[in-house]
Amino acid sequence: MSGRFYRLIRDLHLYLGLFISPFVLVFAISVFFVVHSWRPRIASETSTIRVVSALPLPGDLPTLSGRPLIDALKPTLEKADVRGEVGFVRHMVKEEKLIIPVTIPGRETTVTISIASREATIVTRETGLADALVSLHKSPGQHGPDIRMNWFCMRAWRWLADATVYLILFISVSGIYLWYVLRAERSVGCILLLAGALSFFGMAYALSH
Amino acid sequence: MRSATEPNGPGKSPNARRIRAGFERWNRKLHFYAGLFLLFFMWLFAFSGLVLNHPSWGFTEFWKNRKQTNYEREITVPGPEVKGDLGQAREIQRQLGIAGEILLTTTRTETNQFDFQVRRPGHFFFIKADLARKRVTVQQDDVNLWGVMRVLHTFTGIPVENAPTRRDWALTLVWAYSMDAVAAGLIFMVLSSWYMWFELPQKRLPGAVVLSLGSLICGLFCVGLRWLF
Numbered sequence: 001m002s003g004r005f006y007r008l009i010r011d012l013h014l015y016l017g018l019f020i021s022p023f024v025l026v027f028a029i030s031v032f033f034v035v036h037s038w039r040p041r042i043a044s045e046t047s048t049i050r051v052v053s054a055l056p057l058p059g060d061l062p063t064l065s066g067r068p069l070i071d072a073l074k075p076t077l078e079k080a081d082v083r084g085e086v087g088f089v090r091h092m093v094k095e096e097k098l099i100i101p102v103t104i105p106g107r108e109t110t111v112t113i114s115i116a117s118r119e120a121t122i123v124t125r126e127t128g129l130a131d132a133l134v135s136l137h138k139s140p141g142q143h144g145p146d147i148r149m150n151w152f153c154m155r156a157w158r159w160l161a162d163a164t165v166y167l168i169l170f171i172s173v174s175g176i177y178l179w180y181v182l183r184a185e186r187s188v189g190c191i192l193l194l195a196g197a198l199s200f201f202g203m204a205y206a207l208s209h
Numbered sequence: 210m211r212s213a214t215e216p217n218g219p220g221k222s223p224n225a226r227r228i229r230a231g232f233e234r235w236n237r238k239l240h241f242y243a244g245l246f247l248l249f250f251m252w253l254f255a256f257s258g259l260v261l262n263h264p265s266w267g268f269t270e271f272w273k274n275r276k277q278t279n280y281e282r283e284i285t286v287p288g289p290e291v292k293g294d295l296g297q298a299r300e301i302q303r304q305l306g307i308a309g310e311i312l313l314t315t316t317r318t319e320t321n322q323f324d325f326q327v328r329r330p331g332h333f334f335f336i337k338a339d340l341a342r343k344r345v346t347v348q349q350d351d352v353n354l355w356g357v358m359r360v361l362h363t364f365t366g367i368p369v370e371n372a373p374t375r376r377d378w379a380l381t382l383v384w385a386y387s388m389d390a391v392a393a394g395l396i397f398m399v400l401s402s403w404y405m406w407f408e409l410p411q412k413r414l415p416g417a418v419v420l421s422l423g424s425l426i427c428g429l430f431c432v433g434l435r436w437l438f
Binding site: 014015016017018019020021022023024025026027028029031032034035036037083084104105106107126129132133136140141142143145153157158160161162164165168169172175176178179185188189192193195196197199200201203204206207208209 | 238241242244245246247248249250251252253255256258259261262264265329330331332357359361364365367380383384385387388389391392393395396399402403406412415416419420422423424426427428430431432434435438
């Protein structure tokens with residue numbers, strides 16, 4: 001019974017670990033970019049500008065804000081062939097303009113719509129892989145929960161980011177079990193576990209007190 | 210102790226076999242040694258990441274439940290030898306005995322009025338210095354454990370991307386490099402696990418299927434979305 005349990009945990013540890021390993025790499029590699037606010041420039045950023053006219057706009061535009069505004073602008077963006085996660089929409093009343101930031105990991109698009117002429121200037125910037133990793137690391141994030149995750153792909157990413165956390169918790173607990181079964185490694189493992197706990201709590205205490 | 214992953218392949222010199230067996234044994238040992246040492250760091254970043262991704266979870270609320278204290282102090286106005294806003298902020302911070310990372314969030318419009326923030330996990334200090342009156346008002350907000358956890362996850366000392374700022378508190382630097390070390394440890398654990406899996410011939414195919422599936426889904430988000438849309 002215990003042998004079967006051990007083999008089951010070992011297999012789950014292996015296969016679930018292999019499945020989430022690319023996600024762990026994404027989160028781990030992007031740490032260096034986030035912590036040091038640095039991006040390697042593997043390829044140069046490219047930028048394109050195009051103009052689209054005769055765009056449909058929601059009739060109740062002045063009364064909308066937040067998520068309802070984003071939802072109402074979806075057909076407009078679709079007509080302009082711009083897809084992705086819509087950020088905070090700026091309505092410049094005086095200039096009669098809407099500025100809509102749209103992101104796909106590794107690409108930033110700014111759609112500036114002239115409300116009077118229903119014409120949009122679309123600036124697309126390809127920001128590269130490192131930026132894509134950072135944007136995935138920070139998604140969905142703590143800011144703007146009312147408007148975030150308005151694109152189905154990013155909703156799926158939120159689910160995957162959560163799954164990565166749950167699987168990391170399972171893999172770490174199962175890893176402790178698999179280590180503890182190895183009697184010969186218990187003493188060294190205990191020392192390292194204790195050293196890790198001391199480093200972590202010591203640092204957290206020093207930072208917060 | 211011999212590992213189940215140790216090879217016994219024929220056709221290689223005993224020396225090469227010994228080196229390979231030693232590499233495999235240490236790869237396996239280091240995999241769980243790194244995991245055990247980094248366990249609490251991993252749990253912090255995993256759990257706080259989950260909390261950050263779910264700001265609607267009411268039980269993790271920290272800002273509304275903060276404890277606020279306000280006080281005023283007299284200070285000696287920093288002399289001409291103290292250069293720049295950061296230098297002045299450091300000097301005032303030293304006089305107040307507050308430790309933490311300085312944040313210069315507002316543009317200074319008056320020479321005698323100087324506002325800045327000092328942050329460290331669990332504590333936020335909003336400092337307003339009136340240099341003409343030689344007085345400083347401090348608003349101190351202390352947050353709960355959820356707040357400490359969230360700030361630890363994001364406490365890099367560089368708040369805005371590409372901001373012309375650098376870390377000015379030694380502990381921020383230590384924490385930032387600890388984050389790097391945890392990330393490097395995780396990368397090592399992933400690579401060492403791939404090696405251990407590959408050395409198990411009977412598990413290569415099912416392992417390749419799940420690793421490919423994970424890589425495909427992950428790759429779709431990292432590069433694929435740009436091709437598709």
